[in-house]
Amino acid sequence: xxxxxxxxxxxxxxxxxxxxxxxxxxxxxxxxxxxxxxxxxxxxxxxxxxxxxxxxxxxxxxxxxxxxxxxxxxxxxxxxxxxxxxxxxxxxxxxxxxxxxxxxxxxxxxxxxxxxxxxxxxxxxxxxxxxxxxxxxxxxxxxxxxxxxxxxxxxxxxxxxxxxxxxxxxxxxxxxxxxxxxxxxxxxxxxxxxxxxxxxxxxxxxxxxxxxxxxxxxxxxxxxxxxxxxxxxxxxxxxxxxxxxxxxxxxxxxxxxxxxxxxxxxxxxxxxxxxxxxxxxxxxxxxxxxxxxxxxxxxxxxxxxxxxxxxxxxxxxxxxxxxxxxxxxxxxxxxxxxxxxxxxxxxxxxxxxxx
Numbered sequence: 001x002x003x004x005x006x007x008x009x010x011x012x013x014x015x016x017x018x019x020x021x022x023x024x025x026x027x028x029x030x031x032x033x034x035x036x037x038x039x040x041x042x043x044x045x046x047x048x049x050x051x052x053x054x055x056x057x058x059x060x061x062x063x064x065x066x067x068x069x070x071x072x073x074x075x076x077x078x079x080x081x082x083x084x085x086x087x088x089x090x091x092x093x094x095x096x097x098x099x100x101x102x103x104x105x106x107x108x109x110x111x112x113x114x115x116x117x118x119x120x121x122x123x124x125x126x127x128x129x130x131x132x133x134x135x136x137x138x139x140x141x142x143x144x145x146x147x148x149x150x151x152x153x154x155x156x157x158x159x160x161x162x163x164x165x166x167x168x169x170x171x172x173x174x175x176x177x178x179x180x181x182x183x184x185x186x187x188x189x190x191x192x193x194x195x196x197x198x199x200x201x202x203x204x205x206x207x208x209x210x211x212x213x214x215x216x217x218x219x220x221x222x223x224x225x226x227x228x229x230x231x232x233x234x235x236x237x238x239x240x241x242x243x244x245x246x247x248x249x250x251x252x253x254x255x256x257x258x259x260x261x262x263x264x265x266x267x268x269x270x271x272x273x274x275x276x277x278x279x280x281x282x283x284x285x286x287x288x289x290x291x292x293x294x295x296x297x298x299x300x301x302x303x304x305x306x307x308x309x310x311x312x313x314x315x316x317x318x319x320x321x322x323x324x325x326x327x328x329x330x331x332x333x334x335x336x337x338x339x340x341x342x343x344x345x346x347x348x349x350x351x352x353x354x355x
Contacts, residue, residue: 013028014029014030024077024080027054027056028053037066043066046066048069048071049071054077054084055080058070058085059088086291095302095303096305101164101165112129135158140152147178148175149178156222158195158196166200167199172214176219179194179195196223197221199225200225202246223245225344229241229242244344246344247338248266248267249267259325262322262336262350263321274288291309291339292309292310292318292337293308294336296324296332298335298349300333330353333349333351335347
């Protein structure tokens with residue numbers, strides 16, 4: 001007969017030079033989670049951690065060949081967990097998803113209560129309060145009398161994207177048209193057609209096509225992402241909210257029968273967004289890429305992370321070329337996603353035909 005497991009477990013925390021240490025304040029030792037997972041599940045079981053923190057549970061579950069789901073509201077927790085998982089040799093592909101518009105909708109309702117008489121009036125009041133809040137964080141002055149333009153800053157009009165929808169090509173066309181109508185008219189209007197477009201999400205590849213659309217309309221445009229820190233009161237109070245401009249991504253393709261080769265050939269983010277101490281250390285554009293991934297057969301739904309290249313402390317070099325062989329000939333949609341050193345996503349959509 002085996003010994004009875006005591007009800008007190010003496011397991012040391014990862015301290016000092018321990019390679020498991022991530023710097024996350026509430027990190028637990030992997031040996032603790034190994035004991036918990038092995039005694040409460042079998043291989044291929046599903047492990048759920050609703051408050052994943054530094055990702056110890058997910059990392060151990062992956063190593064023990066369990067399926068897993070890890071959740072957290074903190075952006076730093078998600079980033080720490082993702083990097084930790086990517087450092088596991090032979091880690092299976094996984095996808096990072098978020099509550100997206102649902103979380104933001106709940107935040108908008110809670111943060112901006114309304115006294116409207118009906119649902120439509122309540123929604124209009126809530127949206128107006130939300131836009132005013134975003135404009136204040138962006139240090140812009142609210143303006144009225146427009147449909148697509150909500151503020152002005154340093155001689156440029158400002159559009160604030162909705163909480164529950166991405167900025168689309170159609171939106172950019174409408175914004176550009178209204179900028180021309182507003183230019184040079186009124187005390188708060190710019191003398192030249194210029195606009196900053198703020199959005200929580202942007203339609204796939206809009207980071208590149210939007211600038212082309214704006215350029216054709218002869219409008220000086222900048223596209224900036226509203227950061228998730230806006231939802232966190234502490235970040236707002238401490239002034240930690242920054243709006244970063246979208247990156248530009250170039251990917252070269254080469255097809256040989258059923259084999260597709262992708263090469264990350266260029267990635268640019270505005271250097272003004274990069275901290276000065278980091279900017280000085282950047283010698284090549286690839287150093288601005290923290291991690292990139294590929295969905296080889298995008299079905300116009302959720303991005304599936306089927307391959308990734310990432311940096312680790314042991315191997316800081318990033319793979320810039322990858323090959324994939326398709327089982328069947330045909331036309332495929334490929335999506336490349338880059339996560340830069342600021343934590344922002346940039347996507348590129350490609351259509352390839354293999355024979």
